[in-house]
Amino acid sequence: MTDVLGWRKLLGVIAPSTNTVVQPDMERMRPPGVTNHLSRIHVEDPVALSNEDFIAGTTAIAENTLDAVRSVMTCRPDYLVLGMSAVTFYGGVDGSRRFKARIEAEAGVGATTGSEAVAAALTAVGAKAVSFVSPYYPVANAEVRRFLEESGFAVRRDRALQCRRWTDIAKVTPETLREVIAQLDGDDVDAIVQVGTNLSMVDLAAEYEGTLGKPVIAINTATYWHALRACGVSDRLRGLGRLLSEF
Template identity: 25%
Template sequence: MTRLGVVVPSSNTTVEPEFRAVLPDDCTVHAARVPLEDVTADELEKMADHAERAASLLADASVDGVAYACTTGSLIHGSGFDTRLESRLSEAAGVPATATARSVVRALAALEVDRVAVATPYTATLDRMEREFLTDNGIEVVSIDGRGLVENTAIGALDPADAEDHGRAVLSATPDADALFISCTNYRSIPAMASLEAAFDLPVVSSNAATIWDLCTRVGVRPDLDLRLAETG
């Protein structure tokens, strides 16, 4: 039995079901929650202060790996914060650790993506921070489109069809992108990704898909992701 630990915002309702939907039967998911109601820079910064305590609590469950499952929460202090966060979590839990922002960079690198179109539920402020983070990591953001949502439960209430429609609109307006990235671990999108890949004949990465792929790679588990990303492993 493999146990995966996830540190999730307290208002996130998507990480656990999306993880469980694609993991094998002999792999379980265990969550520790850290406080966040609204997806703002101020709340994301405060949430990160609780990361190590959450990881240490997951260690009590003898997890085999830990993920900090929040995209903007793991890039809030710019490039380099994500890898420092991974080191902090790994030390606190005593197991391999990933942070979603870094998992996304690894996923795009594995897919050999240079130019990405991005769909987010965020405000313009967080979109700007995400663009800067990706650019600093060598990924050209050819477009980024946010829905302007702040309340995290409102993001989690969106249907995967909303993410698919959003992704289609972004890709239709950005024909020169190498891939689509659907950002936010609370934006339900994994069920929509295969159809987007088929329709546009290019890779689609989501925050949760990247986090699952990265964490599972580290602990030797193969998730059931029917995506181009899964073929890179």
């Protein structure tokens, strides 16, 4: 017997408790027969005033992730989608792999992290040189840069928006992001990446792929796409960018 609604796959989606973007984003990407089951990582919404504050906040997310994993596993999902990003980049490629291994060992099922999904997406679209934007502080952008460079991509430019609260990330407007994209684009990059799962950029990324003629990778799109493909779900979805419609 199979789940009546999730007759193809049950996906456990893990996100910080302050995150208001992952859940609606990933619901939009859900094909028929696949259901999402959100589990929240308890975290406070502190004010970040420095690199040190930001690292402390993301460390708290990492420390509480396993509790959220244990909770969602009670509904017996087939696979986990990790809807948080900063900590998945820490420590470069080896650090990312260690983090994922901890999650999978606890869950007993496979998982997709934001960092590996971004790397897989860039590989799929054939990107070599990239720029990226995040809501992070510079210390975390340095970790993203390290991961991307260790994964074989040249990073030309990056922007850290330095959002002071986790909930402020979801308040960054499309107008602000349009200005950032203009700064990140150039003839020396063949893809633009957005990280930070509470930063809403799925629709904007899809729009700019059309206007710029190059891949614009939103991390929530990349993460859900990677999870679907890892589960053998190959549906092509229109209107949400090239990853879901072509790969």
